[in-house]
Amino acid sequence: MAHYDYLIVGAGLTGAIFAHEACRQGKSCLVIDRRNHVAGNIYTEEIEGINVHVYGAHIFHTSLENVWRYVNCFAEFNNYVNSPIAYYKGEVYNMPFNMNTFSRMWGVVTPAEAKEKIAQQIAAEGIGEPRNLEEQALSLVGRDIFEKLVKGYTEKQWGRDCKDLPASIIRRLPCRFTYDNNYFNDRYQGIPMGGYTKMIERMLEGVEVRCGVEYRDLVAEQPDIAARTIYCGPIDGFYDYRLGTLEYRSLRFESETLDEENHQGVAVVNYNEREVPWTRIIEHKHFEFGTQPKTIITREYSANWHPGDEPYYPINDARNSALYERYRELADKEGSVVFAGRLGGYKYYDMDKAIAAAFDLVEDELGVRL
Numbered sequence: 001m002a003h004y005d006y007l008i009v010g011a012g013l014t015g016a017i018f019a020h021e022a023c024r025q026g027k028s029c030l031v032i033d034r035r036n037h038v039a040g041n042i043y044t045e046e047i048e049g050i051n052v053h054v055y056g057a058h059i060f061h062t063s064l065e066n067v068w069r070y071v072n073c074f075a076e077f078n079n080y081v082n083s084p085i086a087y088y089k090g091e092v093y094n095m096p097f098n099m100n101t102f103s104r105m106w107g108v109v110t111p112a113e114a115k116e117k118i119a120q121q122i123a124a125e126g127i128g129e130p131r132n133l134e135e136q137a138l139s140l141v142g143r144d145i146f147e148k149l150v151k152g153y154t155e156k157q158w159g160r161d162c163k164d165l166p167a168s169i170i171r172r173l174p175c176r177f178t179y180d181n182n183y184f185n186d187r188y189q190g191i192p193m194g195g196y197t198k199m200i201e202r203m204l205e206g207v208e209v210r211c212g213v214e215y216r217d218l219v220a221e222q223p224d225i226a227a228r229t230i231y232c233g234p235i236d237g238f239y240d241y242r243l244g245t246l247e248y249r250s251l252r253f254e255s256e257t258l259d260e261e262n263h264q265g266v267a268v269v270n271y272n273e274r275e276v277p278w279t280r281i282i283e284h285k286h287f288e289f290g291t292q293p294k295t296i297i298t299r300e301y302s303a304n305w306h307p308g309d310e311p312y313y314p315i316n317d318a319r320n321s322a323l324y325e326r327y328r329e330l331a332d333k334e335g336s337v338v339f340a341g342r343l344g345g346y347k348y349y350d351m352d353k354a355i356a357a358a359f360d361l362v363e364d365e366l367g368v369r370l
């Protein structure tokens with residue numbers, strides 16, 4: 001007899017939502033995580049009274065009504081609006097690309113002037129349908145902005161030339177002809193007051209959670225621990241990498257506590273020149289309008305990924321997509337294991353899309369529509 005109805009592997013967003021809903025339906029659940037804490041990559045840790053985003057900055061934004069309503073049951077969101085700055089050789093520009101950026105770059109004042117400037121630059125390039133990130137960026141914002149604000153940053157971020165990257169990456173970024181520095185176009189945005197960890201802990205209230213536990217070790221000891229398993233770890237790892245390893249881009253973080261109240265005046269500064277080794281500096285207190293006497297900053301470096309490193313961004317190129325499909329075929333044959341989440345599905349999810357996917361999982365497994 002299985003001990004639990006569900007074993008949930010991974011205490012991140014997906015695992016926590018599933019566990020919460022399964023418990024509400026009267027199912028017995030055990031959540032495990034190999035790390036010594038819950039919350040996955042949205043884990044925040046309080047240091048000097050500041051909630052530090054330990055695995056990189058996470059800014060919640062969504063246009064999905066049901067997702068927004070749901071997260072507000074577990075946290076109160078503040079009115080933070082992400083408006084990062086791009087630093088290039090002593091100059092600062094507003095992001096995303098908007099009239100403030102164009103005005104600073106060329107001295108233009110009106111949208112018509114900005115559009116004319118960009119049109120001239122696009123004409124000089126003679127690009128038709130953009131075939132890669134470089135052509136896509138050039139045809140959106142022209143050569144000047146590409147050289148200063150896209151090329152160096154993107155090549156640091158992905159470790160590849162902009163000509164060898166898909167156009168879709170840059171289409172995530174808004175480009176608008178208004179003086180609006182809001183990085184996102186979504187209807188709702190904010191940071192959970194008190195940190196993401198508290199939000200996940202609330203989802204997991206009343207759920208049995210064991211941290212520092214490896215799935216492999218647990219099932220070796222107790223093969224029939226649960227009737228069903230929701231596996232939110234890497235899908236290739238589940239199969240012992242027998243078909244090959246799915247590749248990721250990784251990140252490295254260097255944090256520092258500074259004895260000053262306000263270091264950079266904004267939560268996120270991108271460093272867009274190639275010569276600066278980090279891609280951005282996060283000053284965590286600004287996500288929650290902190291007034292503490294000290295501040296904590298984190299330099300973020302993009303890094304090549306080797307098996308065993310933290311996986312961050314899936315590399316959805318032809319090789320990895322084909323390999324994922326082969327793992328997917330194995331997964332589809334599993335009777336009692338369901339793969340979910342960012343790592344289970346090898347997807348680059350924004351948080352709201354991860355939550356929407358968790359809702360679908362809840363519906364498939366538990367028959368409840370959230």
Ligand code: UDP
Binds near residue numbers: 153157170172270272
């Ligand atoms: N990007 C850029 N310059 C910037 C910020 C972003 O060229 O200052 C490009 C870069 O190619 C990046 C993509 O836009 O990979 C998407 O950026 P986003 O901020 O969405 O990346 P994330 O924060 O999710 O890593």
